[in-house]
Amino acid sequence: MSIFWRLQNSPKGYPASYVFSNPHMIAFFLRHPARQALPCLLLLFALTSCDRVSSRMEITRTREISQYETKPKVGAxxxxxxxxxxxxxxxxxxxxxxxxxQMRPVNLTFGPSREGECYLSLLPGGGGGVLANVNRWRKQMGQPEITEEELAKMPKKTLMGIEGTFVSIEGAYTSVGATESKPDHKMLGIVAAMGEAGLFVKMVGPKALVEANSQAFDQFVTTLRLRMPQGQ
Amino acid sequence: MSASAKSLPAKIFDLLSSYGLAIVVLSFLLIITYFGTLSQKDIGLLDSQAKYFESWFLIHDWNLWGMIVPIPLPGGALLMVLLFINMLCGAVIRIRKGLRTIGVLISHIAIMFMLAAGFVSFIYKTEGAMPLFEGQTSDQYQSYHERIIEIRSWSADGKGGSTAMVIPMKHFADLEPGRARTFFAKDLPFELQVTGYRRNANIVQASEEEKSAIDGYRIQPVANAKEDEANTSAVEVSVKFKDGSEQRGILWEREFEPFTVKAGDLSYTLALSRMKWKLPFAIRLNDFQRELHPGTMKAKKYTSHVTKITDGREEPKVVTMNVPVRDQGFVVYQASFSQGTSGEQSVFTVASNPSDQWPLWSCVAVAIGLVIHFMMHLVRFLSRTLKPKVA
Structure with a gap:
């Protein structure tokens, strides 16, 4: 039987182990070294070195995940x-x-049980304007709405280079989606308009905790800025 | 039998077993070693190895007084295969076998064994880095050069699968912009189209009008670094779901988090990273020490005190320069260190090579063969010299 026939009909693409583990093959090489051994060797090298790449390929390789590997963030x-x-x-x-x-690109917490929160949010549509947002916040704190005149008299603070309205509200806080309010809370915030977009920093938590962190709030707001785009 | 009466296979055998071929092959090996060594300063070690020593053919650009002259040359792979065949035919099959040639035979078989060691190493060797901070444990090492696209699945409660699907670099490294390839797997609810591979790239913000922008970013190609370890690859992927929808993303080697797509209750993360291999044991770095040459920042000695953990059994070990830890076919060397804000980091090189010790054995065998051969010549010479001459 020809060595070529054996190679062509061996399973799984002619692995070298098939040839070298088969006693008939070894005997063949020993009997006819000069005549056929060399073409066979050349063929063997050619066959073992082939790795065909096509336009559609099945993924066949895997790797085991180590228990020590850091877990990546899913959904970043x-x-x-x-x-x-x-x-x-x-x-x-x-x-x-x-x-x-996406709604809270900066999201911070504070307090012994991290019960205080302070975050930045950006709304492309502005969320109805400064007054609507201030009144939404007041409603969350269980306070009545204010008018445009009252809004105009409220103190101002700069947020990322834009002058915004500074809000300080005390009351019972009802967070979005919650059914029960949390009494004795305080909210500090800045509402700024950037064209049609709205820019908000909001800090809320138990009253004593928020008051203890009011300087930290100012520090956070002062350092918050946009990074300049990278060079192209 | 006259030469003209010989059959074609016999003529080919004569050619392949000839001294002439041996001289030609060895001369070309000398030439490509010279050119390959010099080219390392221009194209780096990895590319130089691939171009001169792992190729079948190559074109060497010879700089002749400022003029580039392209010289076609046989590659190292072709030359070493020819050398192996030449020695097999000439020095093993054709050689007269007997006591007088035993030394030569041993030496030639040993050299063939060394060439085989190189082939086995080329195919099966894995080598990579394992950087560890003090107190940190790891049981895997990461390739210096082989990039992969890795796909992992995650359940809704955040549990990841025990294995990751891997697309090896050789299946996507040729996909420059304009070329694409689709990958699929029976366990994946989508097909993955890969395109626009760049060996070295940055990711920059893109304006919404730019066609190549994906999630506000685009790939910015950068000139390849000479040392491949410094390159950070990037590639574009398009996840094509069975319902016809599509989600595009950029994968980048230096990204902090992977690209995520959702399919039903499962999430899939896709990342372009370097291949990682798992060890059958873990290494924990307990203490890292370094000594500098007095008055310099040049390292005199690095020493890592580690604990090798195998199936929960802990064993203290010391890894220092030229004193690696060996176990189950893996060798852990002390490679370097880095100093960061998180403290000192010891960097180990981990290698697995089935033919690790073969060159040593073949060198010993070559020496034994040559000693036998020369001793026999000496004995013959002495016996002839000392033999009383007949008047």
Missing amino acids: YAQERFGDERLIWQTPEGWSQAERS
Whole structure:
């Protein structure tokens, strides 16, 4: 039987082990070294070195995951993935970074049980304007709405280079989606309009805790800024 | 039998077993070693190895007084295969076998064994880095050069699968912009189209008008670094779901988090990273020490005190320069260190090579063969010299 026939009909693409583990093959090489051994060797090298790449390929390789491997964040958004935070800020001492989202690109917590929260949000449509947002916040704190005149008299603070309305509200806080309110809470915030977009920083938590962190709030707001785009 | 009466296979055998071929092959090996060594300063070690020593043919650009002259040359792979065949035919099959040639035979078989060691190493060797901070444990090492696209599945409660699907670099490294390839697997609810591979790239913000923009970013190609370890690859992927919908993403070696797509209750993360291999044991770095030459920042000695953990059994070990830890076919060397804000990091090189010790054995065998051969010549010479001459 020809050595070529054997190679062509061996399973799984002619592995070298098939040839070298078969006693008939070894005997063949020993009997006819000069006549056929060399073409066979050349063929063997050619066959074992082939790895065909086509336009559609099945994924066949896997690797085992180590128990020591750091778990990646599932669902990270583009800025997080590329380390390209367009926002820069300093997290005040004692505060922690909480999980961020598209709605809360900066999300911080503070307090012994991290019960205080402070976050930045950007709304492309502005959320109805400054007054509507201030009144929405007041409603969350169980307070009555204010008028345009009252809004105009409210103190101002600069948020990322834009003058915004500073809000300080005390009351019973009902967070979005909650059915029960939390008494004796306080909210500090800045509502700024950037063209049609709305820019908000909101800090809320138990009254004593928020008051103890009001300087940290100012520090956070002062350091918050946009990173300049990368060079192209 | 006259030469003209010989059959074609016999003529080919004569050619392949000839001294002439041996001289030609060894001369070309000398030439490509010279050119390959010099080219390392221009194109780096990895590319130089691939171009000169792992190729079948190559074109060497010879700089002749400022003029580039392309010289076609046989590659190292072709030359070493020819050398192996030449020695097999000439020095093993054709050689007269007997006591007088035993030394030569041993030496030639040993050299063939060394060539085989190189082939086995080329196919099966894995080598990579394992960086560890003090107190950190790991049981895997990461390739210096082999990039992969890795797909992992995650359940709704955040539990990841025990294995990751891997697309090796050789299946996507040729996909420059304009070329694409689709990958599929029976366990994947989507097909993955890969295109626009760049060996070295940055990711930059893109305006919404740019066609190549994906999630507000695009790949910006950068000139390749000489040392491949410094390159950070990037590639574009398009996840094509069975319902016809599509989600595009950019994968980048230096990204902090992987690209995620959702399919039903499962999430899938896709990442471009370097291949990682798992060890059958874990290494925990307990203490890292370094000594510098007095008055310099040049390292005199690095020493890592580690614990090797095998199936829960802990064993203290010391890894230092030229004193690696060996176990189950893996060798852990002390490679370097780095100093960062998180403290000192010891960097180990881990290698697995089935033919690790073969060159040593073949060198010993070559030496034994040559000693036998020369001793026999000496004995014959002495016996002839000392033999009383007949008047």
